[in-house]
Amino acid sequence: MDGETPTPAMILVRPQMGENIGAAARAMRNFGLGRMRVVAPREGWPSSRAAATASGAGRVLDAAGHFDDLPAAIGDCHYVLATTARPRGMVKPVLTPERAMADARTMIAAGQRVGVVFGPERAGLENDEIARADAIVSVPVDPEFASLNLAQCVLLMAYEWRRASVAAPPEIAARAQADMAEAIEIERLGDRYETTLEAAGYFFPPDKAEGMKRNMRAMFARLALTRADVQMLHGMLRHMARRGGS
């Protein structure tokens, strides 16, 4: 393969425009992919236009393999996926990008090499190229407006690769990093509000008081308060109590 990291190779077949190769390189870098292969690019190789567009992703181009035809480019791959907007009646598994990249991950984890093949900008892959793939990947575009450009198609596959690879969903990660209040702080906050509001006659009528207190505690617990939030809520109460007492 083109590098050391076990990731799929993104194989661009007869790309027409250097700019699109560069944009594809950027899309790959966005989602942690570094292995590109180019097959017979129309403007030759290396491509200065690709390099200009890639900017920060230039090392993807520098490391890219250059091949004369698709069989050579996929020669060392154990599992080949062909991307196409419209599967053309060929009887091969047709996978969503999500499923395809989950499968790629399984293959790669087992030590196999995976190639994802993209056709030229307008024409797409030819039938005898699709025939060489193990499976077809079809992006679920609106059939009335199916024209995805090359870099966008690479972007979606790279996104799905990363999605299949990233362990912790960001909602959990973000919560893990925030300076969240501990339960004891929430408890004391509830105590303080309860005492103050009790004194203010808020929990009325008496037969509703228990339920009202429980609801208040439940709300504080549900809000995922940070330490700063708790301090602010203490401060707000302190000021309200002062006004009430004046």
Added chain:
Amino acid sequence: MDGETPTPAMILVRPQMGENIGAAARAMRNFGLGRMRVVAPREGWPSSRAAATASGAGRVLDAAGHFDDLPAAIGDCHYVLATTARPRGMVKPVLTPERAMADARTMIAAGQRVGVVFGPERAGLENDEIARADAIVSVPVDPEFASLNLAQCVLLMAYEWRRASVAAPPEIAARAQADMAEAIEIERLGDRYETTLEAAGYFFPPDKAEGMKRNMRAMFARLALTRADVQMLHGMLRHMARRGGS
């Protein structure tokens, strides 16, 4: 909202380049979205550059709402999602695009209006704009190469919207459309191969024969053969048997 179909509004805040607005419109159309809102675009509104880039997606621009600020643009929304590459320590739910669009779908199915907010190309959304959102959407880019362009970000959200909305996965749909062989045809194919290979002395030694036959049947069953495949396999066998007999 900007149209009749219940889909989220894609809200572009202070977009700098008309080309990016046009590319965003195309990305929306790719995945069946038609509702765009633009907030204070730098080059004014309507934008001829946006229209030139949008080409086939021009009707998204024609129908787009134009607003002076974000509060006006999200005014009628019940649920607002702010996209940002790096959540900035704000304590809000941080959702993956997948989760965000699944939530959007739930909200919309319940009759609510959803807005997805995108910041300007380089600067991104300001903190007081993010503060107005119910939740943050964070695309899981590689932190070392996090620069997604505006249209790519719109593309990924639109893709996830459609993914959350499309019912039948394409692998099932493709299989449903192909002229698949019926089980009885597979059974007869197996019978024919078994008889012919039996006569040819293939199932040897005798104590392995049953297992070999079972494996062959299992393979035929697993291949998802079409009628045409079955005919071809019959034809291949017929020819092999003739050669063997000559």
